Amino acid sequence: MSVWAIRIKVLLLSGIFVSIANWISTVRAGGEVVLPWEAFPALITMFIAIVVGCLVQDLFQKVFHITAPSILFISLVVVLISIPGLSPIAAFVEESFNKVGLLPLCTPILAYAGISIGKDLDAFKKQGVAIVCTALCTFVGTYIGSAIIAEIILRVTGVI
Amino acid sequence: MKDLFKDWRVHVLCLALTVVAELIATQKFTLFGKFGVSLFPMLYALILGILLAIFKAIPKSMMETASxxxxxxxxxxxxxxxxxxxxxxxxxxxxxxxxxxxxxxxxxxxxxxxxxxxxxxxxxxxxxxxxxxxxxxxxxxxxxxxxxxxxxxxxxxxxxxxxxxxxxxxxxxxxxxxxxxxxxxxxxxxxxxxxxxxxxxxxxxxxxxxxxxxxxxxxxxxxxxxxxxxxxxxxxxxxxxxxxxxxxxxxxxxxxxxxxxxxxxxx
Incomplete structure (x- = not known):
């Protein structure tokens, strides 16, 4: 149960942090300001989806002995509640989630990561150049990989 | 229950880093006249954490708690x-x-x-x-x-x-x-x-x-x-x-x- 106690605690806290980050970011961006509590409908919906996702994960583990990452279950719950026509709250999900920016959502996560990463700083520093070069290679691989497949299919299907 | 709030320092620090990072806000500039570069608050939050670690301001136990x-x-x-x-x-x-x-x-x-x-x-x-x-x-x-x-x-x-x-x-x-x-x-x-x-x-x-x-x-x-x-x-x-x-x-x-x-x- 203590896993759940910690999970709920950190979810509630980081949810509040996100609402504050989101508020400041809208103020600083100079557009429409989203006050912290205006983000609550989205964050509470996310919170419920996360809890349901994690419960389903526990269920799969205990009953079916299937271990899968929580990201899978959380994501499936959110997808289900956001498909227009299938979910009665799809419009609400889309509208409320749009009030919370992707970037301010990441800030508290990376703050926790920043606090924590100090213990492995040497490894991080040592690999800096390697990581930068590898990351640039991922752009090349992704881009050319997609271009090759697109080119083949477009030619085979006679589009070009 | 008391144990549950023993780690309050970690969360206060997280909030502080978040607020400071968001106040600095996204900074945009252009390279060579046409390539946009954006620095996002999450980046500052990470870097601030790393800086605090370099100056030994974060005890190791706190790093492990935050993980x-x-x-x-x-x-x-x-x-x-x-x-x-x-x-x-x-x-x-x-x-x-x-x-x-x-x-x-x-x-x-x-x-x-x-x-x-x-x-x-x-x-x-x-x-x-x-x-x-x-x-x-x-x-x-x-x-x-x-x-x-x-x-x-x-x-x-x-x-x-x-x-x-x-x-x-x-x-x-x-x-x-x-x-x-x-x-x-x-x-x-x-x-x-x-x-x-x-x-x-x-x-x-x-x-x-x-x-x-x-x-x-x-x-x-x-x-x-x-x-x-x-x-x-x-x-x-x-x-x-x-x-x-x-x-x-x-x-x-x-x-x-x-x-x-x-x-x-x-x-």
């Missing part, structure tokens, strides 16, 4: 990223075979970047986090959930994220210009390839194609935008079910390992 909290707070990111899937499912039904199949080309990164990481730079597990994708927000969520962002894999994906933020538009713009001028690929193929999951990188990769073929601008832009939407729909699951397993498999082959945990340093 599991990354995996929990990242669940909000999972929820947000997933919310773009449902409303866009229709786009898959409408897209042609080329648009759908080229999505699998995004896996091309593994076969290109992982060998470089392992053989040229002798990287360890960070190579997996860095090379399975182009390290955008969804990738942070995947690695954060599976390994934790403070793991070696996490360092890889965060390093990749930072690199992409700083150099992504510049690099994609140059790469697309080069490929466009080589004339190997049809502009339609280049347009589809441009949609990889990052809006700013897509614009950068698309611009040279539109410049070179203004008469096809409309079609090219539509292909890129659809490919971009498709990437946002399939990215999470493609990463989870294909990219991560394939990367781990290839990593083990490269390192001659049976299991992913330990590698014996054979020279």
């Amino acid at each position: 599991p909290y990354i995996g929990i707070s990242v669940m909000f990111l999972t929820a947000k990223v997933s919310a773009s899937i449902g409303p866009n499912l229709e786009a898959i039904l409408k897209a042609g075979p080329a648009l759908i199949l080229q999505e699998f080309g995004n896996l091309g990164t593994i076969f290109f970047a992982l060998p470089v990481a392992v053989f040229v730079f002798k990287m360890g597990r960070a190579a997996v986090g860095c090379s399975f994708s182009i390290s955008r927000e969804g990738s942070l969520a995947i690695i954060g959930d599976l390994y934790g962002l403070d793991s070696e894999e996490g360092q890889g994906v965060m390093g990749g994220y930072i690199t992409g933020t700083l150099l992504g538009t510049l690099f994609n713009g140059l790469m697309a210009s080069l490929l466009c001028s080589l004339g190997i690929f049809h502009p339609y193929s280049l347009a589809m390839a441009a949609g990889t999951g990052s809006a700013s990188m897509m614009s950068a990769a698309l611009a040279p194609v539109v410049d070179a073929f203004p008469e096809m601008a409309e079609q090219v832009e539509a292909y890129a935008a659809t490919s971009q939407v498709l990437s946002s729909v399939d990215g999470l699951y493609m990463g989870l079910f294909l990219a991560i397993p394939i990367t781990n498999w290839l990593y083990r082959i490269f390192k001659g390992e049976k299991k992913p945990e330990k590698k014996t340093a054979a020279k």
Whole structure:
């Protein structure tokens, strides 16, 4: 149960942090300001989806002995509640989630990561150049990989 | 119950870093007159944490306490990223075979970047986090959930994220210009390839194609935008079910390992 106690605690806290980050970011961006509590409908919906996702994960583990990452279950719950026509709250999900920016959502996560990463700083520093070069290679691989497949299919299907 | 609030310092510090980072706000500037670079608050939050660690302001116990909290707070990111899937499912039904199949080309990164990481730079597990994708927000969520962002894999994906933020538009713009001028690929193929999951990188990769073929601008832009939407729909699951397993498999082959945990340093 203590896993759940910690999970709920950190979810509630980081949810509040996100609402504050989101508020400041809208103020600083100079557009429409989203006050912290205006983000609550989205964050509470996310919170419920996360809890349901994690419960389903526990269920799969205990009953079916299937271990899968929580990201899978959380994501499936959110997808289900956001498909227009299938979910009665799809419009609400889309509208409320749009009030919370992707970037301010990441800030508290990376703050926790920043606090924590100090213990492995040497490894991080040592690999800096390697990581930068590898990351640039991922752009090349992704881009050319997609271009090759697109080119083949477009030619085979006679589009070009 | 008392134990539950024993770690209040970690959360107060997290809030402080978050607020300071957001107050600094996103900073945009242009490189060489045309390539936009954006610095995001999350980057400052990470760097502030690293600086505090360098100046020994964060005790080791606090670092260890914060570690599991990354995996929990990242669940909000999972929820947000997933919310773009449902409303866009229709786009898959409408897209042609080329648009759908080229999505699998995004896996091309593994076969290109992982060998470089392992053989040229002798990287360890960070190579997996860095090379399975182009390290955008969804990738942070995947690695954060599976390994934790403070793991070696996490360092890889965060390093990749930072690199992409700083150099992504510049690099994609140059790469697309080069490929466009080589004339190997049809502009339609280049347009589809441009949609990889990052809006700013897509614009950068698309611009040279539109410049070179203004008469096809409309079609090219539509292909890129659809490919971009498709990437946002399939990215999470493609990463989870294909990219991560394939990367781990290839990593083990490269390192001659049976299991992913330990590698014996054979020279």
